[in-house]
Amino acid sequence: MTDHLHLAVALDGAGWHPAAWREPVARAGELFTARYWAGLVAEAERGLLDFVTIEDGFGLQSTLDDGHDGRVDQVRGRLDAVLLAASIAPLTSHIGLVPTATTTHTEPFHVAIGIATLDHVSQGRAGWRPQVSPRASDAAHFGRRSFPPLDPAALDERHVRDLFEEAGDAVEVARRLWDSWADDAEIRDVATGRFLDRDKLHYIDFRGRWFSVKGPSITPRPPQGQPVVTALAHARVPYEFAARNADIVYVTPRDRDHAAAIAGEIRGIPGGGGTVRIFADLVVFLGHSAQEAAERKARLDELDGAAYDSDALIFTGTAEELADLLLDWRGAGIEGYRLRPGAVPYDLKAIARGVTAALRRRGAFRHAYEAATLRGLLGLPRPANRYEEASTT
Amino acid sequence: MASSTAGARRRVHLAAHFPGVNNTTVWADPRSGSQIDFASFVHLARTAERGRFDFFFLAEGLRLRELKGRIHDLDVAGRPESLTVLAALAAVTDRLGLAATVNTTFNEPYELARRLATLDHLSAGRAAWNVVTTSDAFTGENFRRGGYLDRADRYTRAAEFVQLARTLWDSWPPGAVAADQESGVFVRPGAIGEVRHEGAQFNVHGHFNVPRSPQGHPVIIQAGDSDEGREFAAATADVIFSRHGTLEDGRAFYADVKRRLARYGREPGDLKIMPAATYALGDTDAEAAEHAAEIRRQQVSPQTAIAFLEQIWGRDMSAHDPEGPLPDVEPDLEGGVSQGRVQVADRAAVVARWRSVAREKGLSIRDLVIEMTGRQSFVGSPQTVARQIEEFVTAEAADGFILVPHLTPGGLDDFVDRVVPLLQERGVFREEYEGVTLRDHLGLRAPGRAA
Numbered sequence: 076m077t078d079h080l081h082l083a084v085a086l087d088g089a090g091w092h093p094a095a096w097r098e099p100v101a102r103a104g105e106l107f108t109a110r111y112w113a114g115l116v117a118e119a120e121r122g123l124l125d126f127v128t129i130e131d132g133f134g135l136q137s138t139l140d141d142g143h144d145g146r147v148d149q150v151r152g153r154l155d156a157v158l159l160a161a162s163i164a165p166l167t168s169h170i171g172l173v174p175t176a177t178t179t180h181t182e183p184f185h186v187a188i189g190i191a192t193l194d195h196v197s198q199g200r201a202g203w204r205p206q207v208s209p210r211a212s213d214a215a216h217f218g219r220r221s222f223p224p225l226d227p228a229a230l231d232e233r234h235v236r237d238l239f240e241e242a243g244d245a246v247e248v249a250r251r252l253w254d255s256w257a258d259d260a261e262i263r264d265v266a267t268g269r270f271l272d273r274d275k276l277h278y279i280d281f282r283g284r285w286f287s288v289k290g291p292s293i294t295p296r297p298p299q300g301q302p303v304v305t306a307l308a309h310a311r312v313p314y315e316f317a318a319r320n321a322d323i324v325y326v327t328p329r330d331r332d333h334a335a336a337i338a339g340e341i342r343g344i345p346g347g348g349g350t351v352r353i354f355a356d357l358v359v360f361l362g363h364s365a366q367e368a369a370e371r372k373a374r375l376d377e378l379d380g381a382a383y384d385s386d387a388l389i390f391t392g393t394a395e396e397l398a399d400l401l402l403d404w405r406g407a408g409i410e411g412y413r414l415r416p417g418a419v420p421y422d423l424k425a426i427a428r429g430v431t432a433a434l435r436r437r438g439a440f441r442h443a444y445e446a447a448t449l450r451g452l453l454g455l456p457r458p459a460n461r462y463e464e465a466s467t468t
Numbered sequence: 469m470a471s472s473t474a475g476a477r478r479r480v481h482l483a484a485h486f487p488g489v490n491n492t493t494v495w496a497d498p499r500s501g502s503q504i505d506f507a508s509f510v511h512l513a514r515t516a517e518r519g520r521f522d523f524f525f526l527a528e529g530l531r532l533r534e535l536k537g538r539i540h541d542l543d544v545a546g547r548p549e550s551l552t553v554l555a556a557l558a559a560v561t562d563r564l565g566l567a568a569t570v571n572t573t574f575n576e577p578y579e580l581a582r583r584l585a586t587l588d589h590l591s592a593g594r595a596a597w598n599v600v601t602t603s604d605a606f607t608g609e610n611f612r613r614g615g616y617l618d619r620a621d622r623y624t625r626a627a628e629f630v631q632l633a634r635t636l637w638d639s640w641p642p643g644a645v646a647a648d649q650e651s652g653v654f655v656r657p658g659a660i661g662e663v664r665h666e667g668a669q670f671n672v673h674g675h676f677n678v679p680r681s682p683q684g685h686p687v688i689i690q691a692g693d694s695d696e697g698r699e700f701a702a703a704t705a706d707v708i709f710s711r712h713g714t715l716e717d718g719r720a721f722y723a724d725v726k727r728r729l730a731r732y733g734r735e736p737g738d739l740k741i742m743p744a745a746t747y748a749l750g751d752t753d754a755e756a757a758e759h760a761a762e763i764r765r766q767q768v769s770p771q772t773a774i775a776f777l778e779q780i781w782g783r784d785m786s787a788h789d790p791e792g793p794l795p796d797v798e799p800d801l802e803g804g805v806s807q808g809r810v811q812v813a814d815r816a817a818v819v820a821r822w823r824s825v826a827r828e829k830g831l832s833i834r835d836l837v838i839e840m841t842g843r844q845s846f847v848g849s850p851q852t853v854a855r856q857i858e859e860f861v862t863a864e865a866a867d868g869f870i871l872v873p874h875l876t877p878g879g880l881d882d883f884v885d886r887v888v889p890l891l892q893e894r895g896v897f898r899e900e901y902e903g904v905t906l907r908d909h910l911g912l913r914a915p916g917r918a919a
Contacts, residue, residue: 096647096654103647103654107679109559109590133578135660135677143660143675148652151660152645152679155586158555162590165506165559181579184530184610185549192548196506196556216578218671261546265496268771271541276532289609291539293529295504295546378652 080401080439081354081411081453083173084119084426086112086419087130088150091358092372093138094379095418096150102420107154109162115423116163119170122427123441125452126171128204128305128413131156133177133213141225142212149379157189164197171449173202173305178245179238180208180217184288187249194297199448202303205246205320207238239316244283246304246320251279253301254460255291277462299450300457307356309386314341318348322455323411325356327387331407338408352453355409356387357397360417361425365392372417387415394429401430402439478861480897481740481868481910482888483523483567484516487876489533492746493544494766494874501877503544506556511877513557516564519884520898522909523565523596523687524557525709525870526550530574531607533808535775536784540806542772544876551583558591565906567596567689572629573603573622574611577670581633584686585678593682593905598689598709601626606807621669623696628669630688630704634915636672639663640680685915687906701739702728706912709870710743713845718743718865740910745845745869749882753848763874764842773834776841779806780818790834794826845869853883854890861896 088106089096096103105111112129119127135151137144156174164172172193176186186203194201208214214222223231257275264272279290306317307325317324318341326341328334334355341348362368368391376382383389390397401412414430416422434440446452486509487493494500502508513524528550533540550568557566566587570580588595601622605615617625644659665672690697690705701708702725712721726736748763750756768776770790777785782803788795799819804811812818826836846853860866873879891897903909 097649097652099649101649103649104645106647107589107645108592113559133677135675147655147657149654151655152640152677154589154678155583158551158583158586158590161552161555162559164556165510180576182574182611185575188549189552192552195504195548196553198506212674215673217576218673219576256546263495268769269541270495270544271539273539273541276539286612287609287614288611289531291532293532293545293547294549 078439079441080405080434081125081352082426082431082434082440083126083128083171083354083411083413084124084423085128085130085356085413085415086115087415088136088153090418090422091385091415092360092375092379092383092417093149094375097375097378098418098421100420101418103150106150107152112159113163113166115419116167116170116172118420118423118427120167122431123444124170124427124431125411126173126200126202126449128173129156129159129175131175131177131206133180133208133216134210140227141210157193160201161193161196164193164200167197167200169200169444169447169452171200171202171303171452172197173204173303175204175206177208178205178242180213180219181245183245183248183286184252186245187252188292188294190249190302191253191292191294191297194299194302195294199298199450201297201299202305202449203249204305204307205242206307207242209234209238236312239312241285243316243320244281244285248279248281248286248288250301250304251281251461252288252290252292253297254462255279256294256296257460257463258296258300261295275463296460299448300460303449303453303455311340315344317341318344318351319346321351322453323352323354325354325413327356328404328407328409329388331404334404334409335407342408352410353408354411354413355404356413356415358385358387358389358415358417359397359422359426360389360391361394361397361422361429362391363393365396368392371421375418383417385415389417394425394433397430398433398437398439401434402437477896478867479911480857480861480891481742482519482521482897483525483565483742483868483870484512484521484880485525485527485744485870485872486512487544487873487879488527489529489543489545489547491543491767491772492872492874493876494763495544496766496769497875499878500875503876504546504548506553508877509548509553509557510560512873512880513561513564515878515880515884517561519880519888520901521564522868523567523594523906524554525567525598526554526569528569528571528600529808530571531610531808534606534806535778536805540775542769542775551587554595555587555590558587558594563594563901563904563909565594565596565687565909566591567598567687569598569600569691572599572601572626573617574607574613577629577632578636578672578676581636582676582678584633585637585681588681588683588686589678593907595681595683596687596689596707596906598691599626599630599705600691604808623692623700625669627700627704628667632665632667632670632672634685635663635665636676637680637685639676640678642680642684645679683905683907683914687910687912698725699728701725702734703732705739706910707740707742710741712743712865713745715860715863715865718860719863722864722866737911738913740867740912742868742870743845743866744872746872746874747846747853747883748844749848749850749853749886751849753852756848756852760844760847763844764838767842767874768834768838770834773837776837777833779809780812780815780822782812782815788833791832794823794831794833794836850886850890854887854894857887857891858894858896
């Protein structure tokens, strides 16, 4: 059991390659329908994957670092990821659902009750990927703050630090709100006429630089107690954010040594670095042979007019080769993977069918879902409520 | 279908209100289920869809209510985030409209517009937004900006918010997504419009990132009753959720609001008026009256009676026996003991009225509260209730009703099983859904694109 890898898949549009929508099997005209997404997640669930993530953002996808690029040959537009995850919940039964929700321009209270609600409607399968929104163009969609245009080559360190500090506060608020109702706060005591035991409801009284939130939540404690918080991180500041606030961090090693170095750095961060689960992100293009996989990517590159590049390592090869790589990196401290399918549905199917089968042959992946909640699948216990005495839980 | 003979008859529209966070919802009844389990939402939504209702409706409350400085513990409390639970319901229903109440004070237009457009996509055209405003600093304590909004600016912000949301929805024309794999054109050149909004409440520049949704604009519902609220509804809403329960009040309100429409170039049919309505059924009218009285007693427990009195009197009344007579205690005219709910406007006048009713009828505190607060809109046999509903609609006191059941989740079962078939027989309610979108159900036109 403990030898099993954790495997997630990151869903975004027609896949991570910008020309993926042009594959004949891509169902490009259905990207904004519930049916399309339900089909993708059903495929992932048939493969017994731990969870899916869903990307989101407050601006159009772009080839520019900041702002609309005006391109018409790539997918533009996306649905709200939390709502998308919720619409999939009743149609699935075991797989975790982890939408992205931005912390920069949103209300922490709304995000917290949205994720709590996702946990209720999925009966304990919700996660959250908090994401910062550094772009000036996104900020202009809200008009409450103005940011400098984003230039990855010359990051404004204070701006970045502020965004992640704010994200940390947003996660803290969410975690407190999720605990602000004891599990047994609802008493329905006819004798005293009380529906609630108000002593089991807690003001969170959060005060921070960006917001203050009084609480308690309006939504009872989620089934998991605390939905699973996950974060993508590429550098020191986000590593610290993830270590301190998240249950899972997605990292982007270039190779095994790099993976070991990143894992070592995260493990050394006080206040959570020792316990956060470390997953590696990989973009995958699969094929029956390594050559076929490489040709698939090359064909898409040609359609797009540029060689696809990514923050994560791009893997092209067979399911067997990928399974070997995944197990190899495990020795470097990687406990699970979030695979980004290059093109959907092809690479999603190849992951859910081929890669899982290859891992099973190596004794490294489940044969059946062993738990009904996402925390259960990840081996995370249901946490005690921070506001309740240990003796009462 | 009786539609050919019923051409002249006005059609009834019906919506199902998920039992709310207030004492209308009876939790002490053994049949009362969970307020938060998704199964409860599924039950009520599927019942409403089985009854061919126009839509399912969720209210909003962004802070737990307080009484005397402490969390109010007598009524049901705890609810999901509305749009999230509606998105989940979209997957298990097919035609039912899905309406969320969402505040314009503690949300931002770009974010809310895309969440609403998303719900419309996920439900294939069944989303509705009940636009509410607040200036409440109490609620504001849960949000970034606190109680920033002056009461006088509530509708200014709401109006600008809705207008901006419509601009964002219109910024993708129909058919903007080509998704043409052959030519490689995903989105038609120049289709995604640039939005440049500068107003008193919002400055929003850029590009919306959700394609135009099936309804173009989700259905807009409005619930305010003030003169300002009525004007706002006449200018922008598709449905008014009103509180005018009697035939005379309803007719006056209906005439007033429909009269205002012409000013905005709109037809009477462009705005549907749907008051909230409670009901109690029985095999006979007498049995229904008995049942109605039982429900009212359940709704007003002894503790709830005292809590009501405290809200009206504006002071602590916990020393008094709820089954005893109304005490001779003066109200605290300056005071206020509750937070997070509508405040008593003219305390002295309300107290005088309550006193005179108690004296006249010789009522205990609890019976007085039951008398003053609990009356159901429709009480009778299924035949009586069906006839009353038709009368209201025929008399132009309403276009239909938003039904508020007192039990979760089975509170509409009897209405759908026993009243809906009678309304259908009378030819005033659909036997099958005739369209796909909520706009179809309500007989609303497609929204025009802003110039």
